[in-house]
Amino acid sequence: MLCYLGSRCRQVVGTSLAASYLRQRPSPPPSLILNLVNYVKHKTHGGLDQAVDVGCGSGQITRALAPNFRTVLGLDVSQAQLDIAQSVPNPANVSYCLLKGEDPYPVEDESVALVTSCMAAHWFDMPKFFTQVDRVLVKGGVLALIGYHIPQPQWPGKTQVLKDIMYDFYWNKIGQHFGRTARDEIDLEYRTPKYAWPSAHEILRESAHHTDVVMSLASLGDYVTTMSGYTGYRHHYGDEAAQTIKNDLLRRLLTALEVPSSAEDTMLPMRFHYFASYASKQP
Numbered sequence: 001m002l003c004y005l006g007s008r009c010r011q012v013v014g015t016s017l018a019a020s021y022l023r024q025r026p027s028p029p030p031s032l033i034l035n036l037v038n039y040v041k042h043k044t045h046g047g048l049d050q051a052v053d054v055g056c057g058s059g060q061i062t063r064a065l066a067p068n069f070r071t072v073l074g075l076d077v078s079q080a081q082l083d084i085a086q087s088v089p090n091p092a093n094v095s096y097c098l099l100k101g102e103d104p105y106p107v108e109d110e111s112v113a114l115v116t117s118c119m120a121a122h123w124f125d126m127p128k129f130f131t132q133v134d135r136v137l138v139k140g141g142v143l144a145l146i147g148y149h150i151p152q153p154q155w156p157g158k159t160q161v162l163k164d165i166m167y168d169f170y171w172n173k174i175g176q177h178f179g180r181t182a183r184d185e186i187d188l189e190y191r192t193p194k195y196a197w198p199s200a201h202e203i204l205r206e207s208a209h210h211t212d213v214v215m216s217l218a219s220l221g222d223y224v225t226t227m228s229g230y231t232g233y234r235h236h237y238g239d240e241a242a243q244t245i246k247n248d249l250l251r252r253l254l255t256a257l258e259v260p261s262s263a264e265d266t267m268l269p270m271r272f273h274y275f276a277s278y279a280s281k282q283p
């Protein structure tokens, strides 16, 4: 089901970028989802009725929550992201809805056991977001702010040198081009006052989970294009310059790997380290 709120669509992510999101963005580690669901169960005394995923993008977290809740609603301000989220098989209890900025979420007061947001909160107007979270969560309901760091290549004997190349690209090439303070806030795992939910009764933090993905170097190049710092670099210096820094990254990784093949043929295990904070509302 896809529902629409209001008449104006604020498209944050365009169609081709949304398709790259679906292909390259990782799914959350099952262990993280399990811990989160158990925490919600504990805090709401078993009530796993409705979950809402704000800034759902192509639906990675939205779908992962589906087996544990009666319904899961994914909300996003980008129609392109929602179209892509809908283009793959979704469990029957998952639906999506277009938001206009910080509009009220299309759910009843005190009807939601869990609000999640993965790699999206740094785009929100947090006071307005917290107002919605306060309104929709049931007593004891949980707000989970989730994110992950730049993926780290894993290769026996070469992990450090490959990681250094990734971080050089992240810090020195696209680092200044992330919107506002987004990069710092993710690097700090949202541990700044801006992300402190005033109504939090209890807060737990986790950073022990990861998702391993084997991707071709070409796919890693595609992943890089979904980073807002890369988009910012492209807007600043143009398509050709952006293509050049991406190709340069892939060439450096290939050289370090010392494999005689192309970016398309070279498969690289990548690890996405996740972080999360779970905050529960007053019981």
Ligand SMILES: C[S@@+](CC[C@H](N)C(=O)[O-])C[C@H]1O[C@@H](n2cnc3c(N)ncnc32)[C@H](O)[C@@H]1O
Pocket (backbone or CB within 6 Å): 012, 013, 025, 026, 054, 055, 056, 057, 058, 059, 060, 061, 075, 076, 077, 078, 081, 099, 101, 102, 117, 118, 119, 120, 123, 124, 125
């Ligand atoms: C980096 S993507 C993350 C997508 C997905 N949650 C994931 O884990 O891959 C951030 C998403 O937040 C959405 N977004 C940005 N501002 C928003 C807002 N104010 N309310 C809801 N969604 C927003 C964007 O359209 C985008 O789809």
